[in-house]
Amino acid sequence: MITAKARAVDGPDKPFRAAEINRRDLDSHDVLIEIKYAGICHSDIHTAHGEWGPVNYPLVPGHEIAGIVTDVGAEVTKYKVGDRVGVGCMVDSCGECVNCRKGEEQYCLKGNIQTYAGVDKYGEPTQGGYSTHIVVTEGFVVRIPDNIELDVAAPLLCAGITTFSPLNHWGASPGKKVAVIGMGGLGHMAVQIAHAMGAEVTVLSQSLKKKDDGLQLGADHYYATSDPETFEKLAGSFDLIINTVSSAKIDMDAYFALLTLDGTLVNVGAPGEPLSLNVMSLIGHRRSFAGSMIGGIRETQEMLDFCAKHNIFPKIEVISADQIDEAYERVLASDVKYRFVIDTSTI
Template identity: 50%
Template sequence: MAPTVAAPDAKPHTRKAVGLAARDTSGRLAPLTITRRSTGDDDVAIKILYCGICHSDLHSIKNDWHITMYPIVPGHEIAGVITEVGQNVTKFKAGDRVGVGCMVNSCQSCDRCNEGFENHCPGIIFTYNSVDHDGTVTYGGYSSNVVVNERFVVRFPDAMPLDKGAPLLCAGITVYSPMKYHGLDSPGKHVGVLGLGGLGHVAVKFAKAFGMKVTVISSSPGKKQEALEQLGADAFVISKNADEMKAAMGSMDGIINTVSANIPVAPLMCLLKPNGKMIMVGLPEKPLEIRPFDLILGNKSLTGSCIGGMRDTQEMIDLAAKHGVTADVEVVGADYVNTAMERLAKADVRYRFVIDIGNTLKDAE
């Protein structure tokens, strides 16, 4: 389809797309023809070329959080090219390289939206498994095309490859935002990155781009060489090694906790300097257990962070392009996605699967 501009007097219509959908708790993904809305006045239509696979996609297709609406088409790390723009669109034009992250709408009028924190809007609409303002269920980026309000679209700089950049729309902003807002973006400061997976490896790269000292904290000794030689971390601490943990005690200004496993938090708080912060971005299933003394002694904080607003997401992708920060990816075809999910469940990926939508998933006729 040739790039076009939506006609002002065009009658409402819908467009078809092909999505990879799970229909039940087995999480098995298979092609499904879905409907996208027409390109509204404030919308852009995007031909999806790549979509990253996030661990939350795996939880969602299996209904691990008990909120899944089947059929579900996951995917919130979308990269592609605009094919059509609405008559009110000013930021983009057909042919632009763009991305869509974890949200596709909000109320756009509350204080949080006005301040640029759409991610904290009570009316946030997520990219998939959410109910949009028109009552339809949103479908994600494991699909051939999508229509999104221009406010929730980011521009990809020319220097940012679409395949390696797609995961930054979730993994990147998830670690960039807490670094920015908790003062962990200053040269010379020392940040710990707990966990070296899809989130953690990007956190290391951003921290180095900020000029910080970075220590990776992991229970897997086998990741030491990757952390130090491939990702550029300054140090590596094995969390199960009492001597290494003791040597690192009181040395870090902050810790980005990317781990979703249920692990003790208290021993990790000991790694922080006075006034240090641990920021949770992983999602353990069980409640955290921590004694008040672990926070009070040293005036330490335990806090959380959830992605970021659209202004910060564009800022993040621009900074990433400037400093050459991309995700380490394994690009797979649409026919491999179920195998990729099985491997993801076993943490058998370095560090992010990305689906080659454009070349392997046929669009609807």
Template identity: 55%
Template sequence: MSTVPALEAVSAASGFRRTEIDRRPVGPRDVEIEIDWAGICHSDIHIARDEWGATSYPVTPGHEIVGRVLAVGEEVTGFSPGETVGVGCYVDSCGTCEYCADGRENFCAEGVVATYNTPLPDGSVTRGGYSRGVVVDERFVLRVPQALDPARAAPLLCAGITTYAPLRRWGAGPGRRVAVVGMGGLGHVAVKIAAAMGAEVTVLSQSLAKRQDGLAFGARDYFATKDPETFERNRGRFDLVLNTVSADLPVEQYLSLLRVDGVLCSVGLPPEPYSVRPMALAARQRVLTGSMVGGLPQTQEMLDFCAEHGVESEIEVIGADDVDEAYDRVVASDVRYRFVVDVARTLARAGA
């Protein structure tokens, strides 16, 4: 057992404090990682502030982790000390069910173990990347290609795979028209990835405030959804509409943008149920679906794809003492486009 500096929240309203947390000894199949960078995902905020009603305090969030291998267990063959690696949303699964065997650990039949806030059999709870180190089974460690900037790669461990998986699943590529709803932390990565896949990309955002960014990221068109003409002008245009926002949407309006056999896929998770008449789907054989990150093989595929095509997150680097302010700014949509904590330089020791 070892201890590492970390941040923790002790209640929904407490904000973060510096502390030290325990990490397990390195087992035969484990990789010990010294964390350098930790991205901030909106789900971190939901958990830290108990907005989903399922938080076990004290909690140390963070599932967009990039760092360097410190040590490996005796049975580890895929990693060596000094390599740059990442850890995403999950750190364990049963490894034997049909989904794990198929490389889709995120759907583990026994229940996947999240990187933080998941109770373990010994009574402890997983702690995440707002810390200086972590020990992870090698199955859940990802190789970060040298072509990627480590800080800008961190958000890809969630935002990247969350958008890459449905874009691959629904055939984004040459000759396909893809609309991305929202140009935030998820949306800006989705635009870059879809464009790199060769699709014709359109951004649908509330306003035109980020239009120049969207076009620079690879979008061909950019429309404001508050303009009623947007829906009329784009009716029946898209093969895939990828919704990255968690706001309640007039779903049938967005379904009207789809071609025959078109797909509306949501990776944003609004709190209220969708209201859709069956005829809105049946009339043009449209699909309404969702997607939840991806398995480990596909996450590695995503990182390699991003390295090959120069896709990285747009980030603002912050210190460990700036996380509470960053959370407020994320809620206020005041970030372009992801916050990343410089763990290596700013979380050196508790009380520093």
């Protein structure tokens, strides 16, 4: 077994503490990665706080992982020692179902194996990126382009792919009007990606305090949703709306009214409580309400290459491992521009 240093949490209301965890010895197709940076995702907070169901504590969160390959299994062909690589929200899947064969491993019919809070094929609980090392089968590792620094690469492995995938799937492109609900860790990535795809981009945020940032990142328009006139002015405007909000209840019907005929609202934020809607908001204009979860490995690599080509990088604040609890509090208070990234050398 390989011993790694980590930061773990022992319960929903417990602080993070220093820990040691075991990583499995390398199988023939495994890659050992020395983690350099790990992003903090709102999913980490939901899971650490037990908001998405029972958790097998102690838990080491983290599924935005960027690092360097330090060892490979005997039959590994994709990577070699020294390669710059990343790991996102999943570390394995069945590889056999129709969705896996299509390269949509995130929708594995048998359930993909989550990077943390899951159970791997050996029957062991998975532990995530708030640690110094991780062992992952090569098929679930992606290559980080040379012009993306490892610290800014980390959030791309969740925030980047979570927004790229629906924009790609629903065809954000020239001539399309795209709205992004929320200007946070996910939202600020969606703005940049949609802009690079050629769409006309509007940010719908609770206030205008981040307007300058939104416009600088590529938004064409920026509106405050706290202003009732926003919903009157923008009624029937958008071909596609990406909802990145995961921590606040919103009036879904009000946002459906902003869609054009045949428009789609896609939820990528994952609130801890159910959303409610009036189906008449959809029926009236043949609108669609959809969901999207990360992306497959092939699409994740496509996203990284796209971001490298268009110089799309998350805005980050690098912190030490001792600041994780404070960072969680600040995320919940929307006090971050726009993603915390842990320097794992401080673990």
